Amino acid sequence: MNSHLNIFKTYTATDREHQLENDLTRALAICFQEDPLFFHKVLEDMFSSTLYYEKLFGSINADTSITIDIQRQADQINGYEHIFAVSLSESKMINFWGQNNSREYNPVCDIVIAINEVLIVIEAKRNDENCTAQLHNQIMNIVRHNDEFKDKTFDKDNFDGIVTPYDLNWTNLMSVATKVLSFEQATNNTNRFLSDFVKLVRKHNYRWMPEPAIVEFT
Template identity: 25%
Template structure:
């Protein structure tokens, strides 16, 4: 359909945040108003069983469902018995807002709600945000006029835009199965996909097939998106979101981050993995090599009473301007065939790791030849990355990569509903803690 025929696209549309937010609220309200199936599903989602039964089992001839925007909430008090106060924001997981209606001081100011739905003596008010902004205080102000009436029961709650999109997509799919559609829903989905594509819900892992092979980037993308939501649910203070990855903070002097991903194992099985790289810069090495290194021989780690496979590699990393250039990854298990002698030692931390200027590269090559029994220069593309480059120095570190393997079927068991990514996030945090515990002993 032509862009201009969609209900929620306007000529000369303003990019001013308030306009975008108001248009979003209006679009959502119109979807609820003009799609009874969506409205029914929404009410079933937010109302208590008692109120749901009251609305749909006790029919009154003149009952109507009314929608209004930008209403002063004090004008609603006299006709209200039950109040549902919903904060609708852009966050990755629902928050528990139970009790925010308590201890609200009387506020002598306008208490404008973004949207109100009125059914009999039940009111549903919304504070709508297109961002993750904390709007609890604004919602409390809207609730304030109702708190003076003891007979009014107030239920505050938090919902995310992903929750709403999940509901709307379910209804859209239902229409598709029946050969039908609703223009309001179609236009709303187009609006969201154009402006807020990250709201579009990802499928739980339970219902997502694994990608065909490790080179299947298109097949990997839905899993990566769901994993991103899972990691974000751990909490913004415990993760780092970078342009090329979302990682879990380790915050140890010997390592900074743990990164989860998916891959096909060498055994032909499907895994979620998590990697920690202890000692990947010389400064981390001082802390790492001051601890016992017995953990490098570990083969399993226990999480929630379950055993998961662990694999440790020596991770000899070449960097320039603190950026990764190449690495040599030598397994602890069966890695001796690739080594003439052990390279990851406290002595080599001081003598071999660190900055090497171009004039000293012949000495570095001679030294590394003493340790490796394979063509290490070919593996790290020495000529291309260093010898024939304009680089005047490189930095070498003698660290490790510690990897845990979790069968994909286990992750699928944790994530079978729209909010299941939160359980996956909790498990990933436990994986990180278990690996830290393994390394620190």
């Protein structure tokens, strides 16, 4: 297939680094919307150390609603009881609660997912730039706009039960994406959105992709 027909490819003759970051973010958000199995696997891993997956999806009678947005400002985000602060970079998250270079402003959050009262905020980078400090600052500014939390110091003592830091990183994400895509291909249900997302990421940085498994036949 012509590479220009990739759903997520922006046709341009110039190298737009910041646009690429936006393209990757938008493509991921669309994949979450258009491939439920992929979204399910990412959430399952993200919620694995908590009870939220069982709480939100443990019953077919659960009244659960999901919204996925991109480029949301902090002061527009409310109505949550718990926040997952998610870093998506080639670099791993470093000591979320140890960040101390916070400032008050109204940051724009890359991806914001609301599942009932659970909020997922994803900060994405196209390279190995560490986004832990930026993500910490974003979450601080989200909670300071909440009347319930605005008078509390944003630290682990006050928010450990309210904010869960999670290191997604591109290598882990693409491992999940590749396994889901492989399963879909095996069942003749390939999702075009996920397939094109994997191609987009592979073209940008093949090192994020998992190495092919070595199968030995005896």
